[in-house]
Amino acid sequence: MSPSAPVRFRLNGQPAEAPCEAPTILLDLLREQLRLTGTKRGCDLGTCGCCTVLVDGRPTLSCLTLARLVDGHEVTTIEGVSPAQGLSPVQRAFVELGATQCGFCTPGFIVTATALLRDHPHPTRAEIERAVSGNLCRCTGYRKIVDAIETAARGGT
Amino acid sequence: MATSESRPYRLLGGRIPYVEGPLKVTGRAEYTDDIQRPGMLVGRVLRSPWPHATIRAIDVADARALPGVSAVLTGEKYPTPFGVLPITHDETAIAVGKVRYIGDIVAAVAARDERTAEEALARIRVDVEPLPDYPDPESGTRPVAVPIHARGLNGTNIQKEVVQHFGDVDAAFAQAAYTARVRGTFAGVTHAFTEPLVTVAEATPDGRLTVWSATQVPHYLHRALSEVLGIPLHRIRVVKPEVGGGFGGKSDPLPHEIVCAALAIETGRPVKILFDREDVFYTNHGRHPTKNDIRIALDANGQILAYDIEATIDGGAWSSFGTVTTYYNGVLSMGPYRVPNFRYKGRRVYTTKPPSGAMRAHGGTNLRYSIEVALDELAETTGIDPFDLRARNALPSDSTTVNQFHIGSTSFLACLAAARERSGWDAKFRRLPYGRGVGLGCGFYISGSNSPIHFTPKMPQSTVHLKVDMDGGIAVHSMQADIGQGSNTLLAAIVAEVLGVDLDRVHVQRVDSDVSPIDLGSYSSRVTFMMGNAARAAAEELRGYLLDAAAELLGTPVGELEVGPERYQRRSDPSSSVTFLEALHKAMERRGALTASGSYQTRPMGGSFKGARAGTAPAYSFAAYVAEVAVDVETGEYRVEKIWAAFDCGRPLNRLAVEGQIEGSIHMGLGQVLGESMNYRGDRLLNPSLLEYKIPMPQQMPEVEILLVGADDPDGPFGAKEAGEGPLIATLPAVGNALYDALGVRFPELPITPDRVLRGIDQRRAKGVAWKGS
Numbered sequence: 001m002s003p004s005a006p007v008r009f010r011l012n013g014q015p016a017e018a019p020c021e022a023p024t025i026l027l028d029l030l031r032e033q034l035r036l037t038g039t040k041r042g043c044d045l046g047t048c049g050c051c052t053v054l055v056d057g058r059p060t061l062s063c064l065t066l067a068r069l070v071d072g073h074e075v076t077t078i079e080g081v082s083p084a085q086g087l088s089p090v091q092r093a094f095v096e097l098g099a100t101q102c103g104f105c106t107p108g109f110i111v112t113a114t115a116l117l118r119d120h121p122h123p124t125r126a127e128i129e130r131a132v133s134g135n136l137c138r139c140t141g142y143r144k145i146v147d148a149i150e151t152a153a154r155g156g157t
Numbered sequence: 158m159a160t161s162e163s164r165p166y167r168l169l170g171g172r173i174p175y176v177e178g179p180l181k182v183t184g185r186a187e188y189t190d191d192i193q194r195p196g197m198l199v200g201r202v203l204r205s206p207w208p209h210a211t212i213r214a215i216d217v218a219d220a221r222a223l224p225g226v227s228a229v230l231t232g233e234k235y236p237t238p239f240g241v242l243p244i245t246h247d248e249t250a251i252a253v254g255k256v257r258y259i260g261d262i263v264a265a266v267a268a269r270d271e272r273t274a275e276e277a278l279a280r281i282r283v284d285v286e287p288l289p290d291y292p293d294p295e296s297g298t299r300p301v302a303v304p305i306h307a308r309g310l311n312g313t314n315i316q317k318e319v320v321q322h323f324g325d326v327d328a329a330f331a332q333a334a335y336t337a338r339v340r341g342t343f344a345g346v347t348h349a350f351t352e353p354l355v356t357v358a359e360a361t362p363d364g365r366l367t368v369w370s371a372t373q374v375p376h377y378l379h380r381a382l383s384e385v386l387g388i389p390l391h392r393i394r395v396v397k398p399e400v401g402g403g404f405g406g407k408s409d410p411l412p413h414e415i416v417c418a419a420l421a422i423e424t425g426r427p428v429k430i431l432f433d434r435e436d437v438f439y440t441n442h443g444r445h446p447t448k449n450d451i452r453i454a455l456d457a458n459g460q461i462l463a464y465d466i467e468a469t470i471d472g473g474a475w476s477s478f479g480t481v482t483t484y485y486n487g488v489l490s491m492g493p494y495r496v497p498n499f500r501y502k503g504r505r506v507y508t509t510k511p512p513s514g515a516m517r518a519h520g521g522t523n524l525r526y527s528i529e530v531a532l533d534e535l536a537e538t539t540g541i542d543p544f545d546l547r548a549r550n551a552l553p554s555d556s557t558t559v560n561q562f563h564i565g566s567t568s569f570l571a572c573l574a575a576a577r578e579r580s581g582w583d584a585k586f587r588r589l590p591y592g593r594g595v596g597l598g599c600g601f602y603i604s605g606s607n608s609p610i611h612f613t614p615k616m617p618q619s620t621v622h623l624k625v626d627m628d629g630g631i632a633v634h635s636m637q638a639d640i641g642q643g644s645n646t647l648l649a650a651i652v653a654e655v656l657g658v659d660l661d662r663v664h665v666q667r668v669d670s671d672v673s674p675i676d677l678g679s680y681s682s683r684v685t686f687m688m689g690n691a692a693r694a695a696a697e698e699l700r701g702y703l704l705d706a707a708a709e710l711l712g713t714p715v716g717e718l719e720v721g722p723e724r725y726q727r728r729s730d731p732s733s734s735v736t737f738l739e740a741l742h743k744a745m746e747r748r749g750a751l752t753a754s755g756s757y758q759t760r761p762m763g764g765s766f767k768g769a770r771a772g773t774a775p776a777y778s779f780a781a782y783v784a785e786v787a788v789d790v791e792t793g794e795y796r797v798e799k800i801w802a803a804f805d806c807g808r809p810l811n812r813l814a815v816e817g818q819i820e821g822s823i824h825m826g827l828g829q830v831l832g833e834s835m836n837y838r839g840d841r842l843l844n845p846s847l848l849e850y851k852i853p854m855p856q857q858m859p860e861v862e863i864l865l866v867g868a869d870d871p872d873g874p875f876g877a878k879e880a881g882e883g884p885l886i887a888t889l890p891a892v893g894n895a896l897y898d899a900l901g902v903r904f905p906e907l908p909i910t911p912d913r914v915l916r917g918i919d920q921r922r923a924k925g926v927a928w929k930g931s
């Protein structure tokens with residue numbers, strides 16, 4: 001156990017500070033310490049994408065990120081990409097088109113898609129598929145997920 | 158694209174977004190791992206590194222002495238055997254006396270945090286005497302030195318043997334004009350749901366135990382907890398939060414769920430066991446590695462005369478659903494074709510490997526692959542088009558198979574017609590250039606089991622309770638388990654449909670055994686059919702009270718009323734009406750809050766011979782899929798470009814969900830073809846991670862054209878049948894047969910990896926056999 005300085009960062013637009021031991025993983029910090037449980041743990045090994053968050057706007061696997069490395073950076077989780085009321089366009093498209101079944105992969109997809117649409121407001125299907133190819137979904141066969149992201153890019157259902 | 162059809166219902170038959178969608182897309186849906194209880198401990202299990210060994214002693218003193226450790230458990234504390242099938246209780250929560258596979262649980266700890274728990278596990282010393290291991294099912298069919306289980310048949314490792322014979326198969330083969338034989342080999346595959354297995358348990362001083370778990374069948378978990386822990390059912394509360402996929406892998410009561418509860422009892426504190434991926438792979442219960450040998454006899458007109466089927470099924474260390482698996486690997490061949498003579502010999506053999514169990518389209522997948530490949534061969538031998546051959550043999554509606562399954566509705570011919578036309582089959586089959594091909598595969602699956610695991614066969618398989626109070630919100634309780642397939646949405650929609658109210662009035666409550674009436678949960682593709690019928694019955698009872706009140710308010714006989722949107726009105730004059738709330742409040746004057754209960758039970762069916770009920774179902778789904786593939790003949794890589802999926806689920810009640818089930822099934826079925834495989838060296842699992850066990854990527858998904866052509870099933874709720882598992886089955890042979898059309902090579906072995914494709918091409922060329930000019 002190696003106690004160390006607290007990690008200070010911006011979390012979903014607000015300053016955040018948490019005590020943090022050296023080996024603490026960002027996913028644990030978010031889920032266990034800060035109780036932001038929207039970010040999911042599917043494998044802990046960087047293979048499923050369920051734990052995706054944005055670090056300085058870039059999709060990042062929080063299960064492979066040391067919490068200390070986000071010191072001084074900006075972290076956005078699914079809670080941060082969700083509006084206070086209602087749903088974002090890509091969230092709405094996921095609901096309306098049935099792109100979430102069990103939903104366990106969904107926060108990771110929404111976070112990834114939010115970053116994609118911010119940088120590429122009109123992605124092709126191939127670009128969407130490439131962007132989400134680090135996110136596993138075992139329920140949907142991906143088709144409705146890609147449809148939903150495409151639909152959100154077009155301005156909704 | 159789904160075919161359009163007239164809509165006799167307001168909601169049902171449309172596209173109904175999942176009711177919990179907004180919670181899921183915002184990360185607000187609560188899964189088991191999201192549950193935190195005050196003072197909660199971390200539970201961990203120690204796994205056996207030995208495939209088969211006698212446990213001589215386990216020394217836990219050092220682990221117990223570690224500060225922060227609250228409990229260390231070994232097998233003898235809760236030795237009562239359990240298992241999902243009452244006839245094969247051969248598992249224990251923690252190994253007792255011996256371990257049976259690499260990954261078997263030998264001890265468990267509860268500690269204040271993860272690190273302490275890990276350290277405690279490292280301090281446990283297990284003294285064992287290794288026993289011979291049996292990774293190979295074939296060798297276990299003969300008497301072995303040390304059987305894996307004492308209950309193995311006559312000193313072998315055979316867990317279950319099924320021998321069935323209807324008609325006279327030898328005579329049929331003697332008079333056959335054509336025969337085909339396929340010997341299939343299938344690697345084991347696993348569910349790979351995204352949410353790992355996880356359980357939280359808490360025992361409280363009032364003598365009650367609460368268990369939250371990622372389970373598909375809360376009721377079977379409830380029963381296993383009660384049996385093993387010796388606590389009556391009514392003092393155990395099982396709660397099912399959202400579940401991140403199951404596909405059969407969360408349908409057995411699993412050892413860690415019982416261990417977690419036991420640790421909670423031992424410590425008096427809440428305990429969570431969250432598995433990592435490796436744990437999930439070792440728990441497995443996926444599709445059985447299988448070898449089958451299928452012979453089919455045809456007469457000169459292409460009529461099927463007989464099937465002769467053998468299967469050797471690698472069960473792994475426990476029985477799980479294995480007795481059912483053994484039957485299904487034979488009897489699920491009884492559709493979609495008429496088979497007048499049928500012989501089956503199936504054996505499921507224990508091995509010292511992670512247990513196999515039920516996985517989506519349980520028991521139907523590997524069998525079907527070999528049958529459909531054999532039929533493809535027969536089509537070629539006879540010169541009959543594959544569609545025509547199948548159409549000629551289609552079972553009719555309202556018929557009985559040779560083993561006495563009753564086939565209610567079938568729209569199999571409509572499936573064939575739609576797939577043939579939409580795929581442009583006649584212009585493509587054997588006409589595409591070398592390396593491209595189309596293939597037909599068909600399927601058939603049960604829509605719920607008529608022979609479920611239950612207290613008595615007379616108890617309802619599904620019950621739904623409704624309660625509506627002055628606010629006009631309708632609370633729905635049932636133990637049906639939504640694991641992502643959309644059953645909560647369907648349940649709400651059925652209730653809203655019958656009552657004529659808006660969907661947002663209906664709130665399906667979380668499964669909680671304290672208040673949810675028993676439904677047998679999500680397995681065997683039973684939920685739409687059984688829960689749907691129960692929900693309809695409950696809602697109709699409630700509607701009766703509302704119509705009586707409306708009749709009183711309107712001064713009209715009930716028979717003159719009809720249901721309108723949020724109102725009840727005179728059929729002759731719809732402007733004469735009362736609102737739902739007016740009728741409700743009137744009805745409440747007499748009864749207080751309205752409650753209603755509906756249930757569903759299958760009627761007796763099947764023959765009276767041993768095993769007759771295996772595979773009997775109140776309805777069956779049917780499928781005909783065409784796949785189009787393009788092969789790179791230099792590398793053996795191939796792409797499934799499109800699948801035309803014609804499916805008979807009766808009336809689709811929520812098209813969004815039916816499409817989602819079909820697309821997800823195709824993805825999963827394709828995985829088994831393209832490369833998913835549990836790889837073993839001996840009994841050591843080599844790829845227990847999602848990096849090495851690869852499910853198809855988005856780029857590998859074909860275009861899918863869904864053709865829903867089913868006619869109403871007479872017994873299904875609003876005419877519906879299952880769409881959760883059947884849609885997987887046809888995927889595999891459609892691709893296998895398309896590869897044959899592309900290359901002239903048969904692939905009796907799954908997965909069909911690029912190196913197998915190349916080897917097949919080489920072997921064909923070496924034999925000097927030309928195919929499509931190459």
Ligand code: FES
Nearest residue numbers: 044046048049063
């Ligand atoms: S939990 Fe991070 S990639 Fe799976």
Ligand code: FES
Nearest residue numbers: 101102137138139
């Ligand atoms: S919706 Fe279940 S894993 Fe994607």
